Amino acid sequence: MMDERDLEIDDLINDLDKEYYSAHPTANSSYLTTHKSRDLKSLVRLWISERTCPDILPYAHDLLDTMLDRVREQVEVIEVNTTSGDAGGGAKLKLLFVETEVERVKFLVRGYLRARILKIDKYYMHILNNLDMQTRLSQSELRYAKRRGNQLKRYYDLRFLSSLPPSLQRLDDTAGGLQMVEMPDLNEVVFIRVLHDVPGEVDLGNDDKIELRTGNIYVLPYKVIRRHIDNGDVQLV
Amino acid sequence: MAIPAKQVGTFIPAEISFLAENSLVTIIPRQAMESVGLIGGTIPSMRPMRRIEVPIWVAVLLKKQSRCNIVPPNWLSEENLKITYDAEAANMTRFSANLPWEWVEVGELILGSAPDDLSSPPHVIRNLLRDIREVRQAKARAGLKNLNDSYLQLDNVGAMELNEIRSFVTMAMNQLRIMQGTREGAERQDVDVEPDDQDDDDDDDDLPRESYDDSMLTAKGYQDSYDTARNSRQGSEIGGTEDERASINSHTFAGVRHISTQNRSRSALPQAPSYTDDDDDGDNEDNDMEIDAAYLNAVNGN
Numbered sequence: 460m461m462d463e464r465d466l467e468i469d470d471l472i473n474d475l476d477k478e479y480y481s482a483h484p485t486a487n488s489s490y491l492t493t494h495k496s497r498d499l500k501s502l503v504r505l506w507i508s509e510r511t512c513p514d515i516l517p518y519a520h521d522l523l524d525t526m527l528d529r530v531r532e533q534v535e536v537i538e539v540n541t542t543s544g545d546a547g548g549g550a551k552l553k554l555l556f557v558e559t560e561v562e563r564v565k566f567l568v569r570g571y572l573r574a575r576i577l578k579i580d581k582y583y584m585h586i587l588n589n590l591d592m593q594t595r596l597s598q599s600e601l602r603y604a605k606r607r608g609n610q611l612k613r614y615y616d617l618r619f620l621s622s623l624p625p626s627l628q629r630l631d632d633t634a635g636g637l638q639m640v641e642m643p644d645l646n647e648v649v650f651i652r653v654l655h656d657v658p659g660e661v662d663l664g665n666d667d668k669i670e671l672r673t674g675n676i677y678v679l680p681y682k683v684i685r686r687h688i689d690n691g692d693v694q695l696v
Numbered sequence: 697m698a699i700p701a702k703q704v705g706t707f708i709p710a711e712i713s714f715l716a717e718n719s720l721v722t723i724i725p726r727q728a729m730e731s732v733g734l735i736g737g738t739i740p741s742m743r744p745m746r747r748i749e750v751p752i753w754v755a756v757l758l759k760k761q762s763r764c765n766i767v768p769p770n771w772l773s774e775e776n777l778k779i780t781y782d783a784e785a786a787n788m789t790r791f792s793a794n795l796p797w798e799w800v801e802v803g804e805l806i807l808g809s810a811p812d813d814l815s816s817p818p819h820v821i822r823n824l825l826r827d828i829r830e831v832r833q834a835k836a837r838a839g840l841k842n843l844n845d846s847y848l849q850l851d852n853v854g855a856m857e858l859n860e861i862r863s864f865v866t867m868a869m870n871q872l873r874i875m876q877g878t879r880e881g882a883e884r885q886d887v888d889v890e891p892d893d894q895d896d897d898d899d900d901d902d903l904p905r906e907s908y909d910d911s912m913l914t915a916k917g918y919q920d921s922y923d924t925a926r927n928s929r930q931g932s933e934i935g936g937t938e939d940e941r942a943s944i945n946s947h948t949f950a951g952v953r954h955i956s957t958q959n960r961s962r963s964a965l966p967q968a969p970s971y972t973d974d975d976d977d978g979d980n981e982d983n984d985m986e987i988d989a990a991y992l993n994a995v996n997g998n
Contacts, residue, residue: 495734495737533735549729553732563753573697577698580698648873675849
């Protein structure tokens with residue numbers, strides 16, 4: 460049993476090492492721009508976007524899975540190296556980098572999920588009434604939203620709703636032109652940076668038109684720039 | 697567990713700094729180390745005196761243990777900072793493009809962790825950075841006078857600088873937008889029922905966007921655009937529109953360019969015969985002061 464496990468880990472590490480060394484010959488002199496650094500950059504962007512966007516963005520299943528897998532791999536590397544006991548000065552230093560980076564990545568993942576929970580808490584009713592919103596959540600996020608909805612409903616019923624006339628007991632009333640369900644306001648302004656020139660102009664809807672040129676930084680309503688955020692012309696900052 | 701309230705709608709400075717630590721910097725290792733595979737890249741194998749590029753957080757860790765020297769980026773040299781300062785001071789209407797996006801954070805990180813690696817005494821660099829920061833902050837504040845509900849342009853602003861005005865700008869623009877919405881609704885009703893000339897005048901009081909107030913002017917170009925805008929308002933709709941666009945476009949203020957929709961759409965509306973400067977300016981001055989006070993509170997309060 461023990462042997463089997465050790466073997467697996469050894470294989471894993473060997474594979475990892477092989478991957479690193481084949482992708483980056485030791486003669487190389489820079490922090491390499493590989494698929495790995497691309498993924499980390501995407502995670503950073505994802506975190507920033509989720510924090511700054513008024514709407515709930517689609518959950519990034521693939522990227523999150525990849526990053527969490529890599530965190531697990533790195534944690535194993537740490538465990539193996541600390542228990543194997545052959546840690547000289549150099550190995551300790553290497554571990555310091557690995558550990559620091561794992562914490563940095565975990566911070567980003569946590570920040571991303573917590574930014575989403577903030578919006579789910581706020582808009583749970585809208586999410587439960589809207590299939591499109593539901594497809595943007597992960598399984599566990601959707602479960603969370605449903606449970607939250609049920610619990611709040613039960614709580615309100617128990618505390619005061621049951622003593623109100625039936626016609627006033629609904630939590631998603633739309634009578635009188637007023638919407639009880641809170642939903643994201645897509646007119647809220649966002650800060651964006653233009654990544655590359657975009658031909659034509661963006662119509663801001665009130666006679667104002669702007670051009671998108673590389674490096675421009677604008678503050679404008681999310682709704683008018685959403686299309687360009689989605690197709691990668693501009694990024695939220 | 698959602699994010700704490702202080703992080704809603706903005707980033708805290710530590711988070712902006714955290715992001716900047718991912719950018720790359722050149723180091724000169726003092727000792728050898730094998731390459732290290734990380735999640736977001738690979739630290740190349742190090743050999744003494746052989747320059748490599750690593751993320752700033754790696755450089756800072758190495759520097760703390762005296763295992764490397766950090767090569768400060770070019771823009772952080774005394775000479776280049778002086779050039780940048782002059783450029784910033786020479787044009788009070790826009791931010792210079794001499795500095796990278798994360799200049800505030802990277803400057804802090806390098807000054808904090810590797811003051812001995814700078815080519816000039818650290819206090820000289822620190823003072824220059826502070827001077828530049830103050831000039832730019834003054835521009836950002838002045839530019840806030842141009843806030844409107846449509847859009848704001850802030851080219852070459854830094855990440856930290858942007859984050860400092862984020863809460864205020866977001867809140868103000870969202871409020872202006874709501875006010876604009878109700879106002880348009882009200883206007884439409886007024887026009888339908890009984891076209892009221894006086895109405896136009898009153899509207900100017902609502903928004904600080906028209907802060908073309910003589911006492912607040914600091915730039916000649918601003919005065920020009922004010923004049924043109926005023927003239928065009930009395931001129932024909934089409935001519936006025938073009939003049940206005942040209943003049944306001946060519947005079948940008950604090951890197952903030954803004955074409956006032958109001959001016960253009962208003963020229964189509966009925967004009968009040970007794971349209972006086974005093975009326976306009978008096979009220980707008982109040983608005984400006986309110987905005988400035990609110991901004992200072994927001995900044996100092998944090």
